[in-house]
Amino acid sequence: MSKNPHWTQGVPTTAIPLATLADLVLRHTVSMWLLAAACLVFMLYQRRYVAPGIRRTSLVLGLLTATLLPLIDHPLPALASGVRIGGLIASLLIAINLLSRASLRVPRMRQLVTDLFALPRRQRPLALGVGAQFLGGFLGLAGLTMMMDVAAQRQDVSKAEQIADFSAISRGYAALTLWSPMYSNMSIVLTLYEGIRWTDVLPYAFAISAIFIGLGALLESLKPRAESSGTLKPSSIIQLLRDSLPIVALMLCFVSGMVWASDRLHVSVSAIIIASVPFVAWLLNVWQPSEPTQRWRSGGRQLCQDLLGQSTMAGEVLLFLVSGCAGTVFSQAIPVSWIEAVAQLTGGSPYWGSLLVMAAIVGWSGTSMHPMLSAVLVGSSLTPAVLGMPPLVHLCSVLVGWGLAIITTPFSVLSLMAARFSGIPILVISLRANLAFVLVSMGGAALVLGWIVTPGP
Template sequence: MRDSATASRHYVTPPASAFELVVTGAIPAATLVDLLLRPQGSSGALAGTLVVFLFLHYRHINRGVQRTSLLLAFALLLLLPGLDQPWQTMEQGVRIGGLVASLLVSVNLLSRAAGRVQHVREVLQTLYQTPSRSRYFRLSVASQFFGGLLGLAGIAMMMETAASQNDAEASEQLSSFCAIARGYSALSLWSPLYSNMSIVLGLYPGASWAGMLPMALGVTALFIAVGTAMNRLARGAKSSAIDARHVPARELMQLGAPLGAAMLAFMALLVVLSLWLHWPITAVIIMITPLGAWLINACIGQHGAKGLNAGIRMLCSDMAGFRNMSSEVMMFLASGCAGTVIAGSIPDAWTSQVGAWVSGSPILACFALSALIVLLCAAAIHPMLCAVIVGSSLDPITLGLPLPVHLTALLVGWGLAITITPFSVLSLMASRWSGVPVLTISLRANGWFVTLALLVSSVLLGALASFTGQ
């Protein structure tokens, strides 16, 4: 979900042809038709739209992604004939890839529009002027708003601001980047604007975001508490000599309250529309966020008809910029299809054996599910591919877990894996902005946090599984 354009204050995108814009807009449109109506051939139309998009923007796709996707395609072709239901399995993979691409289009439009609002950047600057002893906690909480409601672009904005704090000590700056990265692990558990949540819900159609939300928020709070406690212990009694000129908490609250209220109101609107229309919340996000982006763009600088027209022009320009994310679209499509096919090819005897090993211990089952994703990602396997393979092959029945607990454990492993592996977009982005080697800012900085978070989340989720009587 990398968007390099969001790393800059300026959003200048070369013009695109009308046909390119139509194809880009057709991705979320085809996804909505498939999600809500599911007529015969809708998955084929979605696959065709994605293929046309990738063909148009093939020159923008990273060569490493091209090679990886080609290898996954070969693996898919080798394994597909051995499946009992090959085309149904492929359809599920296409739907996962299309869903992620549609979320990327929609959320990217919103995040680019929000990045143009000066007040957003003022709040970010003020965050880093709070007392250093409490800054980690405040950045972790702030990441739930900026990242949870603006996508990875919000995290990029926070890292950009952290990198601009030239007077900060090296240890303080590393602490800030750790708070943002670990905050990402926490917010990926609950935010429907991230592909993580949408993909795990897509693996099991009976699951719902609202049903998972209380449990996901509980683990999110646990992650923030664990990270804050570890940061306090690492700091000890040390305090910064320049804390006296930092902005007090009350001033930060007054400055950030309108922005936080607007973000929460937007999330509440998504939930209300989802309940009222009886739509999956992902469908509501894909439908509503472009409208929100247009309104934000229309309110910047100009008013009346001129503002509305300017909003449309900015929206089209931002949509043209989506071609820079062609690498992500190809990787997500390849990972979705290959992941479901590989998972379907794993012998039942293997997964049954894993279920037997963890039988009777929900805590051990949750730990095995989350830790397996982390270990696979450490072997340089794409996080989404790991999550799809593990989630599809080790289902709730095999592990003896309630569905919400099972999916939350998947999200825990996925979020922590992205934080600790040097191969993730998050780690590369943090290394680029901080100037710290990628291995240091990922594995070395977050190794103990990931280990402790795996343990405490497994205990919590296992206890919840036992309490529900599964």
């Protein structure tokens, strides 16, 4: 009798990624409804884990969506697109959380993060920005959580230096969301554009990510601060690179394998992640077993326990599902004349078009609208055709706006994490700490994206 609740709890959790994989392969109405049913059963079964604030927000968005449905031309396709967005996010969260929990049990990972914060102050912003690309880019939010946890445990550190450390992590996050397949940003944005693959976006995403990391380090270097002694044993960049090389090599091999499998099987990278990451998490559990005498059995048992622990993400599944549906429905409900009037402000310039898309996403997110909803709404209404922009450049603009909105708005999970770990007020650690960076980054990204499509002399 004691085992049955655990078994029934794992079934709806497992059903979401399985239904998502089926829908990614089949792209049929039946598979979409199976995915919707899996998400609904999961949320009903785990409803006690949904916070009251998320319930109220989801209820308001749901009522607005239901009110606007009769007013749009294609209500069912809009809902189907929203369900697929929400299901894809939930599946990625489940798979990546399994990998993250397994990775956190590797002692060498935490030592690597500790050595990052032991670097001298002048080297730390750049090192943390680059480190976030690997720890956050391959381990998801768990990698960033580990970085914030170590940053919070440092003693004898001034408030200004603490803000600088947390800002470097946040700006690294804004950079990695442009390219990392471990986050839903790239996967969701790609669903809005037909024929564009993850590998098509990578060159532009890497270029803008490098600008973000370099710009963040430059802004911090211009702020005069006294060196803090801290309590960590000093480390050198050479030793850090030497110690991190095996971990970085494994991460790069893992991502390269996923890209190769995606191209060979002609399926999306998201499908490869959802299907393969749980297996990789199981291998890590076997490598670092809780019971060394029963390595294989212990690894499988630990994976099952991690799967059962996904019930706490019921609130995120509900919010992402409702936000996905609301974004696609809202974008169709906005009068075309309004959209065209706003688009005319750009004058057909790719520079101003990119800047408008990014500023609109950041601005909407600042009004307490979830960054994902803002990105879907802006990307679906201010389309490439309306702005006269190439789809690839428009896609990159949406990604940049989404990433910058997450680190600026106090309503994102990342801002809440930073405020909780640092003890610094959320408006200080999010909006005030990153506003100048976001404004300069939007201008720089608009110049890069506009230059790409502007014909030469």
